[in-house]
Amino acid sequence: MDNFEKLKEMKTLHEFETYALDESLSGHGKLYFSAGACTKSTPRYNEDAFHKYRIRPRVLRDVSEPKIDCKVLNSSVSCPIGISPVGLQVLAHQDAESATAKGQLAILHSLPRNLEDPSVTFEDLKWVIENSKLPVIAKGILSGEDARRVVECGISAIIVSNHGSRLLERVVPTIDVLKEVVDAVSETGTEVYLDGGVRSGSDVFISLALGAKAVFIGRPAIWGLSLGGENGVRKILQILKDELFMTMQVAGVRHIEDIQRSMIIRT
Ligand SMILES: Cc1cc2nc3c(=O)[nH]c(=O)nc-3n(C[C@H](O)[C@H](O)[C@H](O)COP(=O)(O)O)c2cc1C
Numbered sequence: 669m670d671n672f673e674k675l676k677e678m679k680t681l682h683e684f685e686t687y688a689l690d691e692s693l694s695g696h697g698k699l700y701f702s703a704g705a706c707t708k709s710t711p712r713y714n715e716d717a718f719h720k721y722r723i724r725p726r727v728l729r730d731v732s733e734p735k736i737d738c739k740v741l742n743s744s745v746s747c748p749i750g751i752s753p754v755g756l757q758v759l760a761h762q763d764a765e766s767a768t769a770k771g772q773l774a775i776l777h778s779l780p781r782n783l784e785d786p787s788v789t790f791e792d793l794k795w796v797i798e799n800s801k802l803p804v805i806a807k808g809i810l811s812g813e814d815a816r817r818v819v820e821c822g823i824s825a826i827i828v829s830n831h832g833s834r835l836l837e838r839v840v841p842t843i844d845v846l847k848e849v850v851d852a853v854s855e856t857g858t859e860v861y862l863d864g865g866v867r868s869g870s871d872v873f874i875s876l877a878l879g880a881k882a883v884f885i886g887r888p889a890i891w892g893l894s895l896g897g898e899n900g901v902r903k904i905l906q907i908l909k910d911e912l913f914m915t916m917q918v919a920g921v922r923h924i925e926d927i928q929r930s931m932i933i934r935t
Contacts, residue, residue, distance in 0.1 A: 675896040675903055681867045681888045684904060688891035697759035701890050705837040710887070713833050714865025717841030721874045722933045726920030734916040736909060738924040740882045741803055741825060741859060747909045748882035748924060749872060751889045751901070752807075752829070752863045760894040768889055771901025790821055797822045805861075807831075810845050812852030815860075825859040825881075832864060832886050841865065843875065847929075850879030869911020876924060877932045 669677075671692075678684055689698055704711040736747045751771075757764040797804045803824035808831060809815050815826055828849050830839040842864035850860050862875045863884035875883045885904070892900035921927050 671896055672899075675900060678895070678903060679907070681891070681904060681907060684888065684891040684895065684900075688894050692891075692894040693760060697894065700756060700759055701754075701887060704833055705835055705839075707837075711833040711837075712865075713839065713841045714830070714843065715867060716865075717843045718865055718867070718871045718874060720935050721843065722935055723870065723873060723877075723915070723919055724931050724933055725918060726931070729920040729922060731917045731920055731922050734913055734921065735923050736912055736916070738881075740861075745882070747905075747912065748876060748880075749866075749905060749908050749912070750861075750882060750884045752827075752832075752884040752886040754886050754890055757890065757893060760890045761897050761900075763897050764893075767898040768893055768901050770898040771889070771892070771905065790817055793818065793823070794821045807863075809849055810840055810842070812848045815849045815852045815858075819853050819856050819858050823858065825861060826853065827884065828860060828862045828864075828880070829884075830864055843871075843878070846875065846878045846880060854879075866908075869908055869913070869915045872908060872912045873915045873919065873927060874932055876927045877929055879929065 674687070689702070693701065702710045738745060738748050740748065751768060757768060761767055793806070805825045805827060806818040806823045807827040807829050809818060809826045809828055810830060818826060826849060828842045828846050830836065830842055833839050842862050846860070846862050853860065859881040860879060861882045861884060862880040863886060866872060866875065866883045866885050867888065872883050888904050889901050892904035894900070896903065916927070919931060
């Protein structure tokens, strides 16, 4: 079966992951994209944490045609799902980042490497914000206190992220701290996004209910890229969109902004 046929067959992100690890990624790619902080295999803290949350549906709402379009940083987007920066994508596909970008237009770019210097402080962030013509988004925030500090620096938005659990062994799962970050900055109107472990439409729904304005995916885009380049990335996003649409329908929600915190229970 060629890649085109295989792509048509794929129904879930889990299937993409299995195929990427068994077939479509090279040995080097598999190691690089799967590695955790101290392990060769992907830590599942983020994914596992999502499984502790349950959705409480509403009844008797007209959900014949849920709407998943929304606004992110004042721009209209077709769905609240984007792609996080992942390095060395050429290890997944020859067309690398350009194919990922074509698969989806809203893609994050990470700050230059020198901002990953361990001596960087809030003062440096302030300098970047003051000297940037683009909105600056703080990625890697995991506490309410840090969220308040970056907002004071003038940040445009926050991404609750642990960089895919690649840097710190036993790092806190992102979904577990989302609420704290959202609450810490809610009065400032700063948008909060989340990445880490988003693998299904239910994960997107839970994140939005807990206050994220949008979610981003890292590894799943790579799995799609490795199988079908630009079309693979597009298929990954289409699966998430379709699953979000269906989750909204069954949960009795018509618009993204009607997804509420009271619809989520942590078990
Ligand atoms: C192989 C790999 C490389 C990454 N490179 C970067 C990077 O250069 N800059 C960055 O901010 N995040 C980087 N990340 C983290 C992602 O942007 C994102 O936070 C994470 O992958 C989201 O989790 P997920 O893979 O579970 O969706 C990388 C992640 C992976 C898996």
